[in-house]
Amino acid sequence: MTKSTRSDTKSDAAFPRRGHDHHRCVADALSQAEALCAQRGARLTEIRKQVLALVWESHAPIGAYQILEKLAESGKRPAPIAVYRALDFLMEQGFVHRLASRNAFLGCGHPDTNHQAQFLICDSCGSVAELADSRIVDAIADRAGRSGFAVAGHVVEIQGTCPDCRKAAHA
Amino acid sequence: MTKSTRSDTKSDAAFPRRGHDHHRCVADALSQAEALCAQRGARLTEIRKQVLALVWESHAPIGAYQILEKLAESGKRPAPIAVYRALDFLMEQGFVHRLASRNAFLGCGHPDTNHQAQFLICDSCGSVAELADSRIVDAIADRAGRSGFAVAGHVVEIQGTCPDCRKAAHA
DNA sequence: GGTCATTTTGTTACATTATAACGTGACGTG
C-alpha cells in the first residue's frame, strides 16, 4: 500500500499521548470491568480488582512479581500464585493481555469485545500500543490458509521506538 | 533475497512433509552452519555443533533444558549456562530462532540470509513452519508507520493446527 | 617455541517466572 500520510489524525491514536489524563484510563478500565463482570456473573474480587488496577498503573507492561511487590507495599504480600490466579482470571475475562516477548501483562483497551490483539512495544520507554489491525490479521489468515494451517490464535508483538521517544531522540 | 512468498500454489511447502528424509535436514543444517562459520570467521565449537544438532532433531521447538537432558544422555552434563551460551551464539549467527510464546528454540531453515521470520506452530504435533511472508511484514510496517512507530523487530507466532494434523483429526 | 590478547568453557551460585498440591473459607442455592 501507500505511505498513507502521517497527517490523518496527526498520528493514529495507537499510543496514548504523553501527559494524558491517565486517571481516566484507570477509572474507565475498572468501571468497565465491574460492569462486564456484573453482566457475566463473574466475580471481580478485591485482589482481582487490585491486580487490575496495578496492571493499569501505566501503559507499559508489568511483570507478575512487580505486581506482587506493589501489593506488598500496600500492606499484604500474597503468594505469587495469588497474583497469577488473578491474572488468569483477568485474561479469561479479556481485561488483561500477556506479552509473550516480555513475560509481562498489560491492561486491555477494549475488554468488551473478543479480539486478537497485536502490540507495538517501545524499547525505549516501555509503553505499548494495542492494535486490532485487520490487514495484519488478514495477511496471517491468508498465509496460513495457503499452507493448509487452521489458525487458532496468534502472538504479534512489534518492537521498536514509539513516536514520543523518536522525537526525544531527534532532539 | 528469495521470493519465496508468492504463488507457490497449493499447499505452500511451509510444513515439511511427514516422513520426509529428516536426516537430510540435519545434515544440511550442519553443513551450512560449518560453511557460514568458515566464511564469517566464527567458531562452530563442539558444544555449539551438538546443540545445533539437537535443535534440529525435529521440526518442533525444543526447550533449553530438554537440550541439556539430551546432552546428559550422551555423556556430559554441562551447566545450563553452557546451553544458553551455545544458543546465543547460534541465534547471533542466525542458525536458530527462539519462539517467545513457547520459551523454545528451533533450527532456522535459511540461515544464510538476514531475516525476520514468522512461525506457524501446530498445537497438536508441535511442529513449526518458518515463514518469510512479505504481506505480513508489509502490513506490520504499514501499520507501525501510520502510528509513527519505528519498527526494530517483531515476534509473529501463529498457533493452530497443521495440515497433517487436520487430516488426522478428520479421520 | 614463547608471549599475549581474545574467545570459549567450567564452576558455582543465584535470579526470575510460573505452577502443584492441598486445605480452608466464602458464597450462593435450595
Place this chain on the structure above:
DNA sequence: CACGTCACGTTATAATGTAACAAAATGACC
C-alpha cells in the same frame, strides 16, 4: 442449614534464564 462450587491461603517446588569469576583453548605475533 446442608451442599456444591468457587476463590483464597499456605507451602513447596518446577521451569527458565543469568551473574561472576576462574581456567583453558585458540590464534596472532614475534
